[in-house]
Amino acid sequence: MMKRTALILLGSLVACGVAHADARAVRRTAEASMLVTGHVQVKPDGTMQGYTIDHWQALPAPVQALIGRLLPHWTFQPTGSDSQVVDSSMSLRVLARPQDDGSYKLTIAxxxxxxxxxxxxxxxxxxxxxxxYPRGAAKAGVSGTVYLLVQVGRDGHVLDAIAEQVNLDQYGTELQMRYFRRLLADASLDAAHAWTFRVPTVGPRAGAPFWVARIPVHFNLGGEGGPGKDLAYGHWQRYIPGPREQAPWAGKRLAGGAPDAVPNGSTQTLGAGLRLKSPMGS
Incomplete structure (x- = not known):
């Protein structure tokens, strides 16, 4: 069953009929999704050799069918290796979109x-x-995930950072959603500017003037600002996706892909690793 939670805050505003209508409109943007992890094996020419999915039996049958139908036909940019198969970790954001007839259409988003x-x-x-954890968000019981893009300098310190996307687990009016997204984003950015990194020392991008990393920051009342307790693997999560922002130093090609496909607690180096060439499909 998909999680449905209501955000009760700013009571005098929500009591207004117009505000209720606004909140219902926001709720209709909610998405139900599931993060699926595993590994993929890719031949030098970019074609699939095989894949493995973690905890396969824990996934609903429709999700198993979607993965089994699409993944064998994926192709990637050539790996650059003459003969070696590349084995890479993989995470997929599976989305359930409501249809007019009350059913849901599954896609790999x-x-x-x-x-x-x-x-x-x-x-x-x-x-x-x-x-x-921002006091205002904690008091209102607001949780969510901030996906950061971090520009890392050659000394391992942060040159700049933006909140690429902020997804909230509760819903309210547009005004309320913007307010709480900003609270969580600002708290994440304040912390991120003090982080330090190990930078690439070998490989084709070792001499780059900077690197870009994508890092999720998960907020819930069980773990302030850190990787808190997530839903059990194989369960649907319902949330309100935030707008996508761009960093001028990242560029559209470098910052491609879906921020919310990056698992909590991980760091993704943009521009490194496998790049999907074919459409993900549905």
Whole structure:
């Protein structure tokens, strides 16, 4: 069963009929999704050799059928290896979109693939201070996930950062949603500017002037600003997706892919690892 939660806040505003109508309109933008993880094996020419999915039996049968129908036909940009098969971690964001007849259509809405096989080619967090949970969000019982894009300099310090997307687990009016997205984003950015990273020392991008990493920051009342307790694997999560922002130093090609396909607690080095060439499909 999909999670349905209502955000009770700013009571005098929500009591207004116009505000209720606004909140209902926001609720209709809610998405039900599931994060599926595993590994993919890709031949040098970019065609699939095989894949494995974590905890396959825990997934609903329609999700199993969707993955089995689409993944064998995926193709990737050539790996650059003459003969070696690339084995990469993978996470998929499976989305259930409501249809007019009351049913749901399943799609793979986003994908994320692990970095290069050599850890020395990827950006990795060295020190990470968890953000403080904003008092206003904690008092209202608001939770969600902030997806950061972080520009990392050659000394391992943060040059710049933006909140690429903020997804909330509760709904309210547009005004309320913007307010709480901003609270969670600001708390994440304040913490991120103090983080330090291990930067690539080998590989084709070792001499780059900077690197870009995508990092999720999960807020819930059980773990302030850190990777809190998530839903059990194989269960649907209902949330309100926030608007997507762009960083001028990342660019559309580098920052491609879906932010919410990156698992909590991980760091994705943009521009490294496998790149999907074919459409994900539905």
């Amino acid at each position: 986003g994908s994320s693939f692990g970095g290069p096989p050599n850890p020395g080619e990827a950006v990795a967090l060295l020190t990470r201070r968890a953000p403080f």
